[in-house]
Amino acid sequence: xxxxxxPIATHPRLKTNSLGLTIRxxxxxxxxxxxxCGHDSVTAAIVQAAWELALPPHRAAKMSGIGCSSKTTAYxxxxxxxxxxxxxxxxxxxxxxxxxxxGLNVIGISGDGDSLSIGLxxxxxxxxxxxxxxxxxENNGVYGLTKGQFSASADIGSKLKKGExxxxxxxxxxxxxxxxxxxxxxxxxxxxxxxxxxxxxxxISHRGxxxxxxxxxxxxxxxxxxxxxxxxxxxxxxxxxxxxxxxPVCDPIEITGLGAQSSNGHADSLRVVQLxxxxxxxxxxxxxxxxxxxxASAHQHISACQRRGEIATGLLFVDSGSRSLHDVLRTSxxxxxxxxxxxxxxxxxxxxxxxKRFR
Amino acid sequence: xxxxxxxxxxIGTVNxxxxxxxxxxxxxxxxxxxxxxxxxxxxxxxxxxLPTWYEIRVNGDGHLGRxxxxxxxxxxxxATYAKDVAAVREGGYLxxxxxxxxxxxxxxxxxxxxxxxxxxxxxxxxEGDRERTLLRNIAYTGSLAALLGIDMQVVDELxxxxxxxKPKLLDANHKAIRLGYDAAVELLECPLPFRLERMDATSxxxxxxxxxxxxxxAVYAGATVGAWYPITPSTSLMxxxxxxxxxxxxxxxxxxxxxxxxxxxxELAAAGITIGAGWAGARAFTNTSGPGISLMQEFxxxxxxxxxxxxxxxxxxxxxxxxxxxxxxxxDILSMAYASHGDTxxxxxxxADPGEAFEMAVQAFDxxxxxxxxxxxxxxxxxxxxxxxxKKLEWDDSYTxxxxxxxxxxxxxxxxxxxxxxxxxxxGIAARTLPGVGGKxxxxxxxxxxxxxxxxxxxxxxYCELVDRLRRKFAHAITLVPEPMVIKQEGAEIGLxxxxxxxxxxxxxxxxxxxxxxxxxxxxxxxxxxxxEVKEFIESHESVYVIEQNRDAQLRSLLMIELGVPxxxxxxxxxxxxxxxxxxxxxxxxxxxxxxxxx
Ligand SMILES: Cc1ncc(C[n+]2csc(CCOP(=O)(O)OP(=O)(O)O)c2C)c(N)n1
Ligand code: SF4
Ligand SMILES: [Mg+2]
Numbered sequence: 001x002x003x004x005x006x007p008i009a010t011h012p013r014l015k016t017n018s019l020g021l022t023i024r025x026x027x028x029x030x031x032x033x034x035x036x037c038g039h040d041s042v043t044a045a046i047v048q049a050a051w052e053l054a055l056p057p058h059r060a061a062k063m064s065g066i067g068c069s070s071k072t073t074a075y076x077x078x079x080x081x082x083x084x085x086x087x088x089x090x091x092x093x094x095x096x097x098x099x100x101x102x103g104l105n106v107i108g109i110s111g112d113g114d115s116l117s118i119g120l121x122x123x124x125x126x127x128x129x130x131x132x133x134x135x136x137x138e139n140n141g142v143y144g145l146t147k148g149q150f151s152a153s154a155d156i157g158s159k160l161k162k163g164e165x166x167x168x169x170x171x172x173x174x175x176x177x178x179x180x181x182x183x184x185x186x187x188x189x190x191x192x193x194x195x196x197x198x199x200x201x202x203x204i205s206h207r208g209x210x211x212x213x214x215x216x217x218x219x220x221x222x223x224x225x226x227x228x229x230x231x232x233x234x235x236x237x238x239x240x241x242x243x244x245x246x247x248p249v250c251d252p253i254e255i256t257g258l259g260a261q262s263s264n265g266h267a268d269s270l271r272v273v274q275l276x277x278x279x280x281x282x283x284x285x286x287x288x289x290x291x292x293x294x295x296a297s298a299h300q301h302i303s304a305c306q307r308r309g310e311i312a313t314g315l316l317f318v319d320s321g322s323r324s325l326h327d328v329l330r331t332s333x334x335x336x337x338x339x340x341x342x343x344x345x346x347x348x349x350x351x352x353x354x355x356k357r358f359r
Numbered sequence: 360x361x362x363x364x365x366x367x368x369x370i371g372t373v374n375x376x377x378x379x380x381x382x383x384x385x386x387x388x389x390x391x392x393x394x395x396x397x398x399x400x401x402x403x404x405x406x407x408x409l410p411t412w413y414e415i416r417v418n419g420d421g422h423l424g425r426x427x428x429x430x431x432x433x434x435x436x437x438a439t440y441a442k443d444v445a446a447v448r449e450g451g452y453l454x455x456x457x458x459x460x461x462x463x464x465x466x467x468x469x470x471x472x473x474x475x476x477x478x479x480x481x482x483x484x485x486e487g488d489r490e491r492t493l494l495r496n497i498a499y500t501g502s503l504a505a506l507l508g509i510d511m512q513v514v515d516e517l518x519x520x521x522x523x524x525k526p527k528l529l530d531a532n533h534k535a536i537r538l539g540y541d542a543a544v545e546l547l548e549c550p551l552p553f554r555l556e557r558m559d560a561t562s563x564x565x566x567x568x569x570x571x572x573x574x575x576x577a578v579y580a581g582a583t584v585g586a587w588y589p590i591t592p593s594t595s596l597m598x599x600x601x602x603x604x605x606x607x608x609x610x611x612x613x614x615x616x617x618x619x620x621x622x623x624x625x626e627l628a629a630a631g632i633t634i635g636a637g638w639a640g641a642r643a644f645t646n647t648s649g650p651g652i653s654l655m656q657e658f659x660x661x662x663x664x665x666x667x668x669x670x671x672x673x674x675x676x677x678x679x680x681x682x683x684x685x686x687x688x689x690x691d692i693l694s695m696a697y698a699s700h701g702d703t704x705x706x707x708x709x710x711a712d713p714g715e716a717f718e719m720a721v722q723a724f725d726x727x728x729x730x731x732x733x734x735x736x737x738x739x740x741x742x743x744x745x746x747x748x749x750k751k752l753e754w755d756d757s758y759t760x761x762x763x764x765x766x767x768x769x770x771x772x773x774x775x776x777x778x779x780x781x782x783x784x785x786x787g788i789a790a791r792t793l794p795g796v797g798g799k800x801x802x803x804x805x806x807x808x809x810x811x812x813x814x815x816x817x818x819x820x821x822y823c824e825l826v827d828r829l830r831r832k833f834a835h836a837i838t839l840v841p842e843p844m845v846i847k848q849e850g851a852e853i854g855l856x857x858x859x860x861x862x863x864x865x866x867x868x869x870x871x872x873x874x875x876x877x878x879x880x881x882x883x884x885x886x887x888x889x890x891x892e893v894k895e896f897i898e899s900h901e902s903v904y905v906i907e908q909n910r911d912a913q914l915r916s917l918l919m920i921e922l923g924v925p926x927x928x929x930x931x932x933x934x935x936x937x938x939x940x941x942x943x944x945x946x947x948x949x950x951x952x953x954x955x956x957x958x
Binding site (some may be wrong): 018056057058059061063074078079080081082083084085086089091092094095096097098099100101103104110119124125129233272326329330331332333336337341343344345346347348350351352354355358359 | 390391417491565566567573578579580581583584586603608610613614615616617618619620621623624625627628629630631632633634635636637638640641643658661723751752753754755756757759760792793794795796797800801802803804805806807873917
C-alpha cells in the first residue's frame with residue numbers, strides 16, 4: 001500500500017467545522033491508485049462526510065482488508081489509526097476493535113473481492129453481529145489489484161477487457177445484507193457525490209453496521225463497453241430510490257445543496273427518521289410508495305430494479321431501532337479498554353472463597 | 360501398586376448414561392479422605408451410546424500421572440467386555456453387573472471376578488428406565504465404596520452438597536448408594552486387599568481441570584475480550600470464562616458487563632477479533648485446538664509482523680486433520696512455534712497441570728503486552744479437561760498487569776515524531792499507541808512491507824531492518840519466558856527432557872528408575888524460546904531422552920533447530936496413542952535401552 005505524503009498548503013479561507021478543522025485535516029496520503037479510479041472518488045466523499053460530521057479524527061479507526069479498495073484507508077484521515085489487515089478478514093478485526101473500544105468510530109473499507117468471495121462469511125457475520133461500524137464496499141466487479149479477474153459481483157454477460165464473458169450469477173451485497181438482517185443498507189455510485197456524501201453521513205451515525213455498496217468503476221480493468229460496472233453503464237441505469245439527507249443533532253455546517261434534491265424532481269414523499277445519536281435522516285423517495293423502513297419492500301424494489309437491468313441506489317433500508325453489538329452484549333458504557341485492573345480482577349479473597357467449589 | 364492408598368481402577372460404561380457424575384463422586388470422596396487421587400476421563404467423540412471409561416488412580420506418594428496398570432476394572436458395558444477383562448493386571452479384579460449370568464467374554468484365569476446385580480437392584484428399587492439407568496451408576500459407586508473402604512460419611516456429605524436443593528433426587532441417590540454398598544457387603548468380601556485409609560495430604564489442594572484454571576487466569580489477568588469457535592477440547596475454557604465473568608464482572612446495579620465474549624463464525628474470525636481487540640488495547644484471547652490453529656495461520660503472521668499482542672490457548676488433541684478429537688497429544692509444537700508463512704516465530708508456554716495453566720494464563724497476557732506479539736499457551740486435552748489435584752490457586756493482590764510500552768498523549772507531546780517501529784531500547788520492542796490517542800500517535804498497521812515509521816516500503820534495507828528487529832525481539836523473549844524446572848539426582852548421567860502434561864509420569868519414572876539403580880535428572884521445559892540452560896543440560900548428560908506425545912519427536916526437532924544440538928545427542932521417547940502418558944512407557948524405554956543409543 002503506497003501512499004505519498006501530500007504537500008501541506010493550507011488555504012487561509014478554507015471553511016472549518018465545529019472542531020475547527022478544515023477539510024484538509026481529513027485528508028490522507030496521496031493516492032497511488034490509477035488515475036480516474038472510482039475508489040478515489042469514494043475517498044473524497046468519505047473525507048467530505050467526516051468533515052461535515054466533524055468526526056474527531058483521533059476517535060476514528062480505519063479498517064480494511066486487501067485490494068485496491070482496501071488501500072484507500074491510507075488516503076483519508078491521516079490523523080486516525082488505520083489497520084490494513086488480511087484479505088477478506090477486515091470485518092473480524094473491526095469487530096474486535098469495536099468490542100474493545102466502543103468509543104471508536106469504526107470505518108471499514110472493502111472491495112467486492114474482499115467482501116463477496118474470500119470474505120463473504122465475515123461480511124455476513126459482521127452484519128448479523130451488528131458491529132457498530134460503517135462498512136463500505138467499493139464495488140467494481142473485478143479484482144483490481146490482481147489485475148482484472150472477475151469478482152463475485154460481476155453480472156452475467158459482463159465482459160473482461162480481454163473479452164472473457166462472465167457466466168456465473170452475481171452476488172448483490174445489498175440484497176444479501178437485507179436477507180441476513182442488516183440494519184442499514186445503502187447504495188450509491190462513486191461518481192455521485194451529491195448522493196453518496198449524505199448516505200455516508202447517515203451511515204456513520206447509524207448505531208450498528210451500516211453497509212454502503214458503492215459502484216466504483218475500475219478504469220483499468222472494467223470500464224469498457226459490456227461492463228455493467230462501468231461509468232457509462234452506471235450513469236445510464238442508476239435508479240435512485242431514496243435520497244438521504246442526514247442532519248446531525250446540532251449541525252454547525254452549511255450543507256445546502258447536499259442531497260436535498262431527488263434525482264428526477266418528482267413530487268417526492270419525505271420521511272424523517274430519528275437516529276440513536278439524536279440526528280435525523282430525511283429520506284426522500286422518488287416513488288411515493290417506497291418505504292425504506294420496511295425490509296420486504298426494500299427487497300422487492302431492489303429486485304424489481306435488477307430485473308429491469310437497473311441499479312437501485314439511495315438509502316435503501318434503515319432500522320433506526322436496531323440493537324448493535326454492544327447493546328446485545330450489554331457491555332459497560334465505559335469502553336473495555338478504559339476499565340482499570342481493579343474493575344476486572346476479583347482479587348485474592350474472591351479466589352480463596354472460590355477454591356471451596358473445587359474441594 | 361496394590362497396597363493401601365496405592366492402586367488404580369477403571370470403570371467402563373456407555374456415554375450419555377450419567378456415569379460422569381458418579382465417577383466424579385468417587386474421585387471427590389477419595390480426595391476428601393485426604394488421599395491424593397487423579398482421574399482420567401477417556402471419552403468418545405460422541406454424545407450418546409459409545410463406550411467411555413474413567414480411570415481413577417490413588418497414590419499416597421502423590422504420583423498422579425496415568426496409572427501404569429489397573430488393579431480393577433468395573434465392566435458395565437457389554438460392548439467392551441473383551442477389552443475390559445484384558446485390561447486387568449495379573450492377579451487383579453473384575454467387577455461386573457451380575458443381574459445376568461457371567462458372560463463368556465468375562466471369564467479369565469488369574470483374576471478374581473466379582474459380581475453385584477446392579478441392574479436388578481435398581482429395577483426393583485426404582486421406577487422408570489431413565490431413573491434406573493442413572494441410579495445404576497450411583498449403585499456401583501456404593502459397591503466400590505464398600506470394596507475400597509470409602510468413608511460413607513464423606514459420600515453422604517457430597518451427595519447432600521450436590522442435591523441439597525432437590526430432596527427427591529437426594530433421597531434416590533442416598534438409596535442407590537446404600538443399595539450398592541449393602542449388596543457388596545453382603546455378597547463380597549469387603550474391603551479388597553488394596554483399599555483406602557484416611558490421610559491428610561489434600562487439605563491445601565483442590566481438584567480442578569486446566570481449562571477452568573486457565574479461564575480463571577484470564578479473568579485475573581484482566582482479559583476483557585474473548586473470541587472463539589467451539590471445538591473439543593478447548594470449548595470448556597470459554598464456557599468457564601463466561602461463567603466467571605458473569606460471577607465477577609457484571610455490575611450489580613447497572614447490569615453492565617465488563618467483558619465481551621464473541622462466538623465467531625470460525626477460527627479465522629476468532630483470531631481476527633482477538634487481534635483487532637489487542638490492537639485497540641484490550642487484553643484479548645482466543646481458545647482453540649489443532650484444526651483451529653491451522654485456520655489461524657494467516658492472522659498469526661499478521662500479528663507477528665505488525666507487533667500486535669494476543670493470547671492463543673491451544674488445547675491440543677490428536678491430529679492430523681480431525682484426528683481423534685477426544686484423545687490427548689502434544690502434536691502442535693512445531694506448528695505453533697513457526698505458525699504462518701514467511702519467517703515467523705512465536706513464544707509458547709507449556710503448563711504441566713491446571714495450577715500452572717492458571718499461572719501461565721496470567722503470564723501469557725503480560726508477555727503478549729510486553730512483547731507485542733501472539734503468545735501461545737499450549738495445554739492439552741488431558742490437562743484441559745481432566746480434574747487434577749493441584750495446590751489451591753493463589754493470587755497476589757499487588758499484581759499489576761505489565762501493559763508493555765504504550766505511549767500516552769502526554770508521552771507523545773514530548774516526541775518530535777512518533778515512529779511506531781523504532782527500536783529505542785535495543786530490545787526489539789518499539790512503543791505503540793492505541794487508537795483514540797490521536798495527534799502524532801496515529802499510525803497505519805499493515806501486513807505489507809513497512810518501515811520503522813509504519814510507512815509502506817518495498818525497500819530491502821528497510822524491510823531487513825524491520826524483520827531483524829523482530830528477531831532481536833524474539834531473542835529478548837528468552838529473558839522473559841518461564842525457565843525450565845529441573846529435578847536433579849546426585850551422580851545422574853542420564854537426562855530426561857520433557858514438557859507439559861508428561862511431567863507427572865516423567866517424575867514418577869525418575870523415582871522408579873532410581874529404584875532400579877538408574878539415576879536421571881529431569882528437565883521440564885516450560886517455554887519456547889529455549890534458554891541456554893537447556894542446551895547446557897543436553898550437553899552435560901551422557902545420554903538424553905526427550906519424552907513427548909507426538910509421533911515425530913517435534914520437541915526434539917525444535918531443540919535441534921533452535922539450539923543447534925546434534926540429533927544423535929537426544930533419544931526420543933514418544934507416546935502418541937492418544938492417552939495420557941504412563942511412567943511405565945518411560946521406564947521401559949530408558950531401562951530397556953542401552954544408554955546412549957540413538958533412535
Ligand atoms: C489470502 C489471499 N489470497 C489472495 C490474495 C491476492 N489478492 C489481493 S487483492 C485481491 C482481490 C481484490 O479484489 P477487490 O476486493 O475487489 O479489490 P479491488 O482491487 O478490486 O478494489 C486478491 C485476490 C491475498 N492478498 N490474500
Ligand atoms: S486497477 Fe482498477 S481498482 Fe485498482 S487502482 Fe486501478 S482503476 Fe482502481
Ligand atoms: Mg473489486
